[in-house]
Amino acid sequence: MTTLLWAAAIALLLMAFACLWRADVGPTIQDRLLAVNVAGTKTLVVLVLLATIAGHDFLIDVAIVLGLLNLIITLAATRFIESGRLSSESPTALDRPLGGEGRP
């Protein structure tokens, strides 16, 4: 069983490096974000595999933090790419032209 877990960890690491190729050549910024996110998820699985193989339970906590950071970083970056700012409150207040034509 331990041999299978080591083989799975090595295969996941190789596939994470293959994803980093897409992060290098990806034509748009969204492709790079997607590739880094997938590589991060595979790293999370490798951390839990190492925690099971070696018996270090603290690596599971590291994996939880890595998963949460992966989600939040990608969501913030996509929101910033999409609209050019991070906050979502009053989305028309900054888009209004400076001459004041759109004011009520």
Next chain:
Amino acid sequence: MTLAANVVSVALILVGLTFVLGGTVGLIRLPDLFSRAHAASKCDSVGAGSILLALALQDGLTYGDLKIVLIVLLALVSAPTIAHALARAGYRTGLVAWTRPEKGRP
């Protein structure tokens, strides 16, 4: 009990590795951001989720297994959310979906 748990665990690991391999090949080979996001969300949710469930079945039930189930729930929520957010950002910034070029045209 341990034999059945081991059999289920090995099967889940093999299924998860298959899905992760498919997602990686899709991420590298597919021609478009939208199709790549489609492939990668399968890789993240089903592949990582089943491998983590297989690891939770190892060594009986301990306190760490609860955290692994929490990670599975996080992966199941986060993978579709990220794929949707990336595809929406691509669509709103003007990416056009790839279509197969017609025959007879260069």
